[in-house]
Amino acid sequence: MTKVIPGYKKVALILASGALLLGACSSASDTDAAAGDSAAASVREGLPENCSTATPKIGVALPNLSNPYYVEMKKGVETAAAENGFEAIISIADDDIAQQQSQIDSFIQAGVCAVYLNAIGSEPGTGFAVSLSKAGIPVFAVNVFVDMAAVEAAGGSVVQNLGADQAGGGTLSGEQALANLGADAKIIAGIVGVPSNVTTNLRDAAFTAALTKNPNAKVVQTVDHEVKPDVAQKVTAEMLQGNPGMNVIFADIGPGVVGALLAIKQLKLEDKVQLYGFCADKTKIEKPYMGCVGQAPNQYGQLTIAEIKKYISGTDVEKEVLVATPTFNVGDEVPANIIG
């Protein structure tokens, strides 16, 4: 006996089948998107439309590529973006604030999903964060922290500040020098720095403060290496000429360490002058280079992209993430991903 399905039930069955089919298609389509873009699977409300696309765009603002530090950071960002289904739009400002401003404007015009902001300086970074967040784009400040209170006072917001403890790194370098030379040894120190850079100034100030624990220690001069080893070699040699008693040099970025080391060797002062600083790329820690403080820019890049992913998929993230700076002494092997 054939079971007859009433007409209205047929209609209901067809509708139910259609709904199931549509649901399946919809779910298949979601799964496809998730394969390349897990961030778009579930998107926090109020974010730019671009966050809901298959491959959300992340605007990445970096200060320069003359410092190997940012080269490593760029690699980390690119790796993590590919892994997390983002498209990273990387802009390099060549240390020009006006250029970085126009790049930020381009991100706003492009309606990117989020911005990875390594500003050239903290103050300009505050302005950029205000413009971006007012345009509805979440801002993740990396390396150069943005003053959250100032941004909020101007009506903006910053999702997160992430990076190394810059001042902590300077303090550790100062403590390394005191430990090696003696807590009350006579120390005449010079800084090979970048006086126009807020981040390195934090390191320099902390190094100087750390030395004040020793009443016989003082920083007598700071020279500008412009983040270039050839310039660092020149200015360090000149600083050593002007200060024959100098016995400690602190170089606050890797390229500065490279140049300062060459200058010490050029003047044959290896037995007299000790060099400390933020770890230089591909440079062995051996006399007169007595120790360094490391950062992992590649890791910061990857971490931040992971935090962006968490945030846009609805998970709250910490307002501030401070990554510890490991120290290395003579004889230590500096891992390839560690750089100053």
Add this chain to the structure above:
Amino acid sequence: MKMKKVNIPQEAGIFFVFLVMVLIFSLLSENFFTITNASVLLLNGAIIALIGLGQTFVLLTGGIDLSTGANVAMSGIIATVLMRSGMPWWSAAIGAALCGSMLGVLNGLIIHYIEIPPFIVTFAAMGVASSIPMIITRAESIQITQERFAWIGQGHVLGFPVPVILVIIAAIVSSILLKNTVLGTHIYALGGNKLAARLSGINVMRTTVFVYAFSGFLAGVAGVVATSRLNVGYPQTGTGNQLFYSIAAAVVGGVSLFGGIGTVRGAIAGVLLISTISNGMNVVNVSSYWQPLVIGLIILGGVSFDSKRSSKKDGAKSKPRGKPQILSRIKK
């Protein structure tokens, strides 16, 4: 009784200023006037001197070469890459300098045949030349594989640093080229009056290409020296203040930005002055915030003086007794 007129060289003024600066820095710091600091000063000034000499040739024709700093970076990386490909260090160094020269040849050809102002052509070349090392290295430093390459930047011959010897050789060759060859006369003529030079049968194309090629070659040598001093291929070596200082050195040394006037002696005096001030400010601990201001004022002074002198020269040309420099040179 009529007094005999003493002919004071044009560069005497800049040498005098140089001596005054040496005296001032010596009074400010006992560590300035020492043999080791003189050695540091000369070594640090070598790069500026090399590209400044090339710049002098270009300025004498009324042109300018903004690509030299980037050329330093490009040549240094090319030397490093050539060595890594297995080429011996000395041939890699020569190859890199020749690549620098090729950039100059291209500059010269474009300036002559397409008739684009040198400022634009060499500015574009600066962009190209600064990108090449970044593209090759992906902005990373490259280790130098042949230790003997370091001799060029760090070695000594009879107690003299090799870079300083290279500068002396370059200065002698430059001086001979400008003073004792027909080419030198053509270079001055081109800078004095391009149209007159062309009408008098001077091969403008060959002269233009030569000066840019020579500037490129010396920038290439500077790139090799700078990379050898660092003993690492760094894609932004030479892109600091070197270009700015080299032009400044030539101009304060009496080489006219408008062409036709200047000597190698003057350019070297300018290099000594700029290098001394740059060195002295660090030795006596002048804040780095102030240093560009001081250098800037010196350059402004030099250029203002040059501008005044040029306007006087133009005034003199309009008077019957005026005697343009090129005519006096041809008569000699």
